[in-house]
Amino acid sequence: xxxxxxxxxxxAPYRYRRSRHLLFTLPDGADGRRFLRAILPFVSHGATxxxxxxxxxxxxxxxxxGLLRLGCAPALCAALDTNFQEGPSPLTMxxxxxxxxxxxxxxxxxWKTGEIHLxxxxxxxxxxxxxxxxxxxxxxxxxxxxxxxxxxRIPDHLGSRQLDGAALPRAESDTAAGATVHFGxxxxxxxxxxxxxxEEAGKLDRAHFLLGYSKSEVSSAPSSDPAAEFFRDSSYLVxxxxxxxxxxxxxxxxTAAPVLAPERALAEGREYVAAKLLGRWRDGTPLxxxxxxxxxxxxxxxxxxxxxxxxxxxxPFSAHIRVVNPRDQPLTPSEVFGVPRVLRRGMxxxxxxxxxxxEDDGIDRGIIGVFICxxxxxxxxxxxxxxxxxxFSPVFTGNRSHDQDxxxxxxxxxxxxxxxxxxxxxxxxxxxxxxxxIRTRGTAFFLLPSLRVxxxxxx
Amino acid sequence: MTSALNLTLKIKQTPETLxxxxxxxxxxxxxxxxxxxxxLRDSQIVHYARVLVIDDLYIQVITExxxxxxxxxxxxxxxxxxxxxxxxxxxxxxxTAADLVDPDAFYRFSRDKNLSALGTDGLxxxxxxxxxxxGFFFCAYPSVxxxxxxxxxxxxxx
Numbered sequence: 001x002x003x004x005x006x007x008x009x010x011x012a013p014y015r016y017r018r019s020r021h022l023l024f025t026l027p028d029g030a031d032g033r034r035f036l037r038a039i040l041p042f043v044s045h046g047a048t049x050x051x052x053x054x055x056x057x058x059x060x061x062x063x064x065x066g067l068l069r070l071g072c073a074p075a076l077c078a079a080l081d082t083n084f085q086e087g088p089s090p091l092t093m094x095x096x097x098x099x100x101x102x103x104x105x106x107x108x109x110x111w112k113t114g115e116i117h118l119x120x121x122x123x124x125x126x127x128x129x130x131x132x133x134x135x136x137x138x139x140x141x142x143x144x145x146x147x148x149x150x151x152x153r154i155p156d157h158l159g160s161r162q163l164d165g166a167a168l169p170r171a172e173s174d175t176a177a178g179a180t181v182h183f184g185x186x187x188x189x190x191x192x193x194x195x196x197x198x199e200e201a202g203k204l205d206r207a208h209f210l211l212g213y214s215k216s217e218v219s220s221a222p223s224s225d226p227a228a229e230f231f232r233d234s235s236y237l238v239x240x241x242x243x244x245x246x247x248x249x250x251x252x253x254x255t256a257a258p259v260l261a262p263e264r265a266l267a268e269g270r271e272y273v274a275a276k277l278l279g280r281w282r283d284g285t286p287l288x289x290x291x292x293x294x295x296x297x298x299x300x301x302x303x304x305x306x307x308x309x310x311x312x313x314x315x316p317f318s319a320h321i322r323v324v325n326p327r328d329q330p331l332t333p334s335e336v337f338g339v340p341r342v343l344r345r346g347m348x349x350x351x352x353x354x355x356x357x358x359e360d361d362g363i364d365r366g367i368i369g370v371f372i373c374x375x376x377x378x379x380x381x382x383x384x385x386x387x388x389x390x391x392f393s394p395v396f397t398g399n400r401s402h403d404q405d406x407x408x409x410x411x412x413x414x415x416x417x418x419x420x421x422x423x424x425x426x427x428x429x430x431x432x433x434x435x436x437x438i439r440t441r442g443t444a445f446f447l448l449p450s451l452r453v454x455x456x457x458x459x
Numbered sequence: 460m461t462s463a464l465n466l467t468l469k470i471k472q473t474p475e476t477l478x479x480x481x482x483x484x485x486x487x488x489x490x491x492x493x494x495x496x497x498x499l500r501d502s503q504i505v506h507y508a509r510v511l512v513i514d515d516l517y518i519q520v521i522t523e524x525x526x527x528x529x530x531x532x533x534x535x536x537x538x539x540x541x542x543x544x545x546x547x548x549x550x551x552x553x554x555t556a557a558d559l560v561d562p563d564a565f566y567r568f569s570r571d572k573n574l575s576a577l578g579t580d581g582l583x584x585x586x587x588x589x590x591x592x593x594g595f596f597f598c599a600y601p602s603v604x605x606x607x608x609x610x611x612x613x614x615x616x617x
Binding site: 082088097102103112113220221223224335336385389391398415 | 460501502503504525526527529530531533534537538557560561562563564566567570582583585586587588589590601602603604606607610
């Protein structure tokens with residue numbers, strides 16, 4: 001594989017403190033190509049030396065409409081993933097009509113997802129670096145007459161209408177893997193390991209994340225030449241703006257703790273509830289390995305469910321990490337794609353929740369989800385489907401087939417049950433009425449073109 | 460959600476294709492339907508399914524199943540490849556052999572041949588996103604899964 005041909009964001013997370021996810025409409029193809037020529041020198045790729053910690057890095061994505069607007073041959077574009085071409089389907093992703101996540105409410109109702117043609121994803125070490133990068137990108141966009149689409153109708157707490165990510169503060173002494181996100185969990189502990197060159201046992205085939213290497217076991221579109229050759233080393237990027245209701249989450253922990261864990265003091269009980277919702281203690285300890293207490297030494301330890309927890313009494317079946325990665329748990333015969341894996345490159349946004357705060361302060365917090373894959377349906381949509389309704393494994397017997405991902409399920413999803421089922425040796429604990437902890441505020445599908453594709457489009 | 464598939468193909472009106480159609484009709488009960496039965500029963504997501512021929516002009520696969528159509532089209536291709544290959548071979552402009560083994564191409568062909576019902580699903584374009592309005596679809600028990608029905612009504616002998 002020619003790593004220099006792959007945009008850097010695919011190959012490794014940047015681990016920077018700030019990000020900005022700019023969205024544009026291209027009124028004119030010639031102007032769009034002018035913009036690409038201007039921005040191309042700044043696009044990071046596999047040969048960019050990340051050990052030097054450049055102040056900022058950027059990558060470029062194009063929607064299907066954006067590719068056509070830039071003059072990409074229709075026959076080549078037509079060979080791309082059909083779901084990518086169609087654009088995001090709120091229904092398929094569980095963004096139920098009438099709910100706060102409904103497609104009609106995306107982007108604060110200001111404009112339609114189909115108007116997005118191009119994204120520039122900026123990751124920066126510090127706010128000043130982000131400002132420098134933004135100024136460069138926006139100046140080039142102005143020269144090329146691009147129209148910036150601002151996702152927020154109302155500015156955030158810093159006065160920005162753009163989609164800005166900000167890593168939550170961490171202590172200097174904290175050098176462990178992962179980083180804290182809103183709700184207080186340690187995230188990033190379980191990223192897939194990928195064999196980017198030759199196949200390696202225990203690592204995922206690059207065909208899951210790079211186009212142009214489609215095979216029967218890991219298929220993607222385009223699957224045959226000339227389109228497969230043209231788009232080789234590109235990827236699909238899903239951008240998903242997810243607002244997190246931290247007040248509702250913290251309130252739920254306080255309400256549920258005395259009921260689920262009356263034997264524990266409130267603070268401990270709250271941590272126990274949080275762990276049962278996610279599948280890890282908030283410090284990252286997997287519940288399967290340590291069901292009763294936190295043990296950070298186990299954060300990165302491997303684990304499975306079949307042998308260690310077949311009845312879900314350690315890690316509930318609907319805990320978030322067990323839903324989005326059931327590992328060795330059996331799947332129903334209808335799940336022909338198997339367990340989907342995606343690369344995650346997202347960032348939290350909004351300031352940290354003040355410790356001890358109870359009331360909602362009205363500040364927008366959440367996560368800017370950035371997911372990389374080669375098949376929208378095999379990877380991303382399958383995950384969304386499992387989150388919306390836990391009907392993908394024989395472990396979900398009886399009413400459990402109506403359960404949802406504890407944290408990310410949309411409670412207005414048809415057939416969903418908002419009951420919280422926590423399997424226990426002494427009898428299942430059932431708490432009616434899990435609230436909506438998250439809200440989708442926008443989703444877009446992009447092609448993250450290879451550097452050769454960007455060059456071809458730009459000229 | 461319950462999804463409905465109204466796959467409708469115009470049959471090529473050549474003597475060879477029409478002869479093949481008659482052979483399929485004659486043999487459907489002796490092999491094809493058994494394959495379909497086994498695969499759909501095993502899935503525990505399909506409520507109903509049937510194959511219809513209209514005046515030797517059109518062939519339809521009509522089914523209702525739990526889950527999203529985008530998510531489960533691949534199930535039908537993967538579990539019943541030769542059944543669908545047989546049915547599609549009757550169509551005007553059928554998919555190629557390569558298309559039949561390509562999940563994306565199969566999904567696209569199925570999507571394009573899926574008839575919408577009369578009426579509307581009542582959703583806005585923004586709420587529906589990329590999915591087309593598939594028309595009015597009535598279900599008396601939209602929140603009930605195949606699994607629920609089977610659990611409440613186990614087959615005789617269980």
